[in-house]
Structures are given as structure tokens and as C-alpha cells.
Amino acid sequence: MTHMAPVILEHHPLLAVRPPETVSMRTRDGARLDADVYRPDAPGSWPVLLVRVTCGRRTALTSHYAHPRWYAARGYVVAVQDVRGCGTSEGRFRPFETEREDGADAVAWAASLPGSNGAVGMYGCGYAGMAQWLALAERPDALRAMVPALAGWDVFTDWAYEGGAFRLADAMGWALRCATESARRLEDGAAFRALLQATRDLPLGDEIPSRPKVLRDYARHCHYDDWLTTPGPGSSWDALSPCCSLAGLPTDVPVLQIGGWYDPRLNGTLDAHAALSERSSAPVRLLVGPWDANGDAPWAGTEAPSFDSLQLAWFDRFLKGEPNGAERAGPVRLFDLLARRWRDLPALPAAITPLHLSSDGLACRRQGGDLQAHSPDESFLDVLVHDPRDPVPTVGGHAVPDAGPRDRAAVDARPDVATYTTAPVAEPLLLAGRVALEVWVEADAPSFDVSAVLSAVLPDGRVLPLAQGHARVEPGDNQRPLTVTLRAVCATLPVGSALRLSLAGASYPAYPVNPGTGAEPGETRLVDAQPITLLIHGGGNRPSRLLLPVAED
Known part of the structure; x- marks a missing residue:
């Protein structure tokens, strides 16, 4: 890996500027x-x-x-x-x-x-x-x-959906800002006030969380309904x-x-x-x-x-x-x-270094499971229960207004999150490039979500998200293992730190809570969502694994 000299900016006398x-x-x-x-x-x-x-x-x-x-x-x-x-x-x-x-x-x-x-x-x-x-x-x-x-x-x-799931917080926030501007242009005072307030506090607690009343009432002012009801991909x-x-x-x-x-x-x-x-x-x-x-x-x-x-x-x-x-x-x-x-x-390294999931069936408890170089010979099963009344929250990362490297240690301690962690590294480990997950998973519902977060577990106990991915499995989708595309990362794990993969059935409000029925988000009321049990397999003939872009320092 080379380290290039910084670009040198030429310094010229500043010019006066005319009024616009x-x-x-x-x-x-x-x-x-x-x-x-x-x-x-x-x-x-x-x-x-x-x-x-x-x-x-x-x-x-x-x-x-x-x-x-x-x-x-x-x-x-x-x-x-x-x-x-x-x-x-x-x-x-x-x-x-x-x-x-x-x-x-x-x-x-x-x-x-x-x-x-x-x-x-x-x-x-x-x-x-x-x-x-x-x-x-x-x-x-x-x-x-x-x-x-x-x-x-x-x-x-990049703008509307990710892994088949609607980008709820991101898409709703931008749509509200667009609608507010439209209402201002048309001098629609009532709409402007309601929409402006909604931009400051996303209306996620409505009966239909993905299609709140303020956006239904003022749908004429923005594109939100079109995006929400066109799951695609396709020509449009x-x-x-x-x-x-x-x-x-x-x-x-x-x-x-x-x-x-x-x-x-x-x-x-x-x-x-x-x-x-x-x-x-x-x-x-x-x-x-x-x-x-x-x-x-x-x-x-x-x-x-x-x-x-x-x-x-x-x-x-x-x-x-x-x-x-x-x-x-x-x-x-x-x-x-x-x-x-x-x-x-010269280019982004490929994700080719595997880390396999291993567990004694208690990855949803505080001790969690392991990430290791080789797949265990014996198969294992972790059971994860998603409760839509208390979905796993999105903490940090890229998909919510409060983005960034927020400590997710408390989220990882929840019983509806399965964690798999490496041993502490004995020498610095550099990751640079895209990350992928291949996971053998099934559920007791026609549709379900899998949220995956790769984090660094630091010696001081903080758990900082490095890359995230999300996948919505629709009814009839029997592809296994399920491939979850995580985002790219560049991070050097210091000595004594570890890598952790966290799996959950939700990441809210980054993405809508999956009701388990296969219904579209814009048609799903809060009361419609059902608990979903996820079965995470690994080892034996169903090896679940991460693929990492390990680079040389």
C-alpha cells in the first residue's frame, strides 16, 4: 500500500467579488x-x-x-x-x-x-x-x-431501497423536505407548517408507520407515494x-x-x-x-x-x-x-477472506457465538425471536439521521440480537473494501428481514459499527445461503480488539418493521405485524460465513 504526497494548492491573491x-x-x-x-x-x-x-x-x-x-x-x-x-x-x-x-x-x-x-x-x-x-x-x-x-x-x-427493504428514515426525511419546499412555493400555509414540523421529528408513530398521515394528506407535494409503491427494480x-x-x-x-x-x-x-x-x-x-x-x-x-x-x-x-x-x-x-x-x-481489495460463524446455540445470550477461520464440523442452530412491538433499533451507521460510529454495545446485549465475535487480534488487522455475508437462515413467516452489522469491539468495551447490510426476504425466495451485501469499510483493528457480526430481524427506523406477511410497507399497520422466529444455521453442510477484504498495511 502506497502513501501519496498531498496535493499542493497554489496560493493566489484573493479577488474582490461582485454582488450576486x-x-x-x-x-x-x-x-x-x-x-x-x-x-x-x-x-x-x-x-x-x-x-x-x-x-x-x-x-x-x-x-x-x-x-x-x-x-x-x-x-x-x-x-x-x-x-x-x-x-x-x-x-x-x-x-x-x-x-x-x-x-x-x-x-x-x-x-x-x-x-x-x-x-x-x-x-x-x-x-x-x-x-x-x-x-x-x-x-x-x-x-x-x-x-x-x-x-x-x-x-x-442508492436512494429508495436497500437489500429489497425501503429506506424508511432516509427516504421519508428527504421526501418531507421536498414536500415542505413544494408547499412553500405554492403558498400552502397549512401544509407548509405541518410538513416543516414533520421534518424536525419524523412521524414514525402513526398507524401506518411507513405512510404517515402528514404524507398521505399532502401527497400532492412530493414523490413519496410513488417510491413507496414501486418496489422494483425496473424500467421506471x-x-x-x-x-x-x-x-x-x-x-x-x-x-x-x-x-x-x-x-x-x-x-x-x-x-x-x-x-x-x-x-x-x-x-x-x-x-x-x-x-x-x-x-x-x-x-x-x-x-x-x-x-x-x-x-x-x-x-x-x-x-x-x-x-x-x-x-x-x-x-x-x-x-x-x-x-x-x-x-x-490502486483499487478496492476483494472480499475473499472468510470468517465462519460458530455457536453452541446461545449467540442470542450475552456470551454470544464466535467468528473463526474454519467452519465447525458440527452443525449448530441459533434461534432469534423478532418482536415487532420492540424492534431492534438502528444505532449509528449510515441509514438514520443520527449517523456515525455510535456505540452499539447495549443493542448487542439484547436477547433478539445474535452476536459472533473473533478472539482479540494479536497484531493490527487492516480491512479495506467491501464486505459480504453468506448466512443459512429460515423463518416461520413468509417474509422476514435480516440485519447484519460488522463492528469493532475495542479494548475499552465500546462496539463501533464499521459496515452494515440489510436484506428483505420476500415470500417464495428460497435462495440459501442468503447473501447480505454489507457496505465497504476501511479500518485497522488495534491489538486487543476484535471483530463482531451482529444479526437481527429488524433495524428500525432505518427500514420498516417487516410484518411477516409479505404485505408492502405502505399497507402495513402497526397492529398487523407479527412476531417472527429466525433460525440461523452454521457449520456442517450449512456453513454461514463472512467474507472480508483483508489488506496489507
């Missing part, structure tokens, strides 16, 4: 899109940075990035545009439906702005990151560099997704991707990097840090650089031609969550 100017453009079908444009107050022409947002351009994504004035002072024209149906732009907001054409039109418009030198870069996180991918599919001539952050690649698997999702729009297309735009270990869309970030690396003639770089979906990482200390410093170096190199070495850094740079240092790799 609101400028409009027309899309190819005539919709007016509005933007605030920030320009250096100096003679000359400049590259343009284009950001296309859903949250209203006046907020300018300043929760994740420096204000556009910061970039303008460093020699860029910055255009922050409301996407169709948001802010003051015309039309109706339908997630991702028009971003391909609108994005390409916006790139051409940005290149023609007064003060532009014709070169355009795009940045933005979340939806604004996905909008970059979709614009790239139109191959606009002026687009010369991109930095999508926390963005994902496939709308179905494919039409929205960059992975399909860009399938097979060669690219020549330099791309720096920024991902977060605690961002819900990390898997898509990795998929996008793998796809582009195969067919791009321009530099493609992946950087995954300790961030969550909000770009926050308070637990990482001072080791996490800002998004601004990362992408400024990229834009300076590819929009201004400055020889700062941005393209010479490693193709993959990962933040080690436990060692708190950056690691450079």
Missing part, C-alpha cells in the same frame, strides 16, 4: 430556470462552477460547502441554479426526471455567461451530485471537470438512474468522487468509480472519508479535509491548468476509521 446577480435561462422545452451568479470583480474571463440544487439557491449548499463567494474570490464564476420546480425555477419537481436534459442545457448556458472563458465544472452533493452524472450522460461540450459528492449511482438501490427506476444513462458511454471528463463511510449512498459511489475507471480516458479518482450525509465528521478529529479544499485543487488543475499534482494522487484514497489516517490504494 439573478440570471435566468430557458431549457430546451421552454422552462425558466433561475440562478444566482457570483463573479470576480476583476478584468478577464474565468472558468464557471455550476451547482444545481433542490434546496433553494439562496442556501447555496452552505451546509456542505463554502459560500459561492469563496470560490469567486479564487477566480471562478459561480452559478447556483434552482433545478426545475424548486426555488423560483418554473415547472414541477419530479426527482431526477429532467436532470439529464436540463443539466446539459445549464452547462451550455453557464459556458456562455459574461465573464466565462467557456470551461465549466460541476460540483454538489446528494441530489446535486446525481444531477452531475445525469448531465454528463448528454456529453455537453463545455463540461471539463466534475466533483460529485455523497451522490450514489442508481436511484432504486432505470429511466432516472445515472448507471443506466451512462452505461457503455466512454467519458473524457476528469472526475473526483467524494464518498462518506456514513453516507447512505456509499455503495453507489463505489459502483460509479468502478464503472468509470473501466472506460474513462480522463483521470478518475475516488476519495472516501469519515463523513455522513450532511458532510459532518466530528468524530474524526482534524484529519478530514474540507470538501472545498479537495475540489478546489481538482478545478484548479483541470479548469485552470495549474500543475498542482491533483491528477497524480492515488486512484483510491480511503480514511481509516480506527487508525484515523488516509490510505492510498
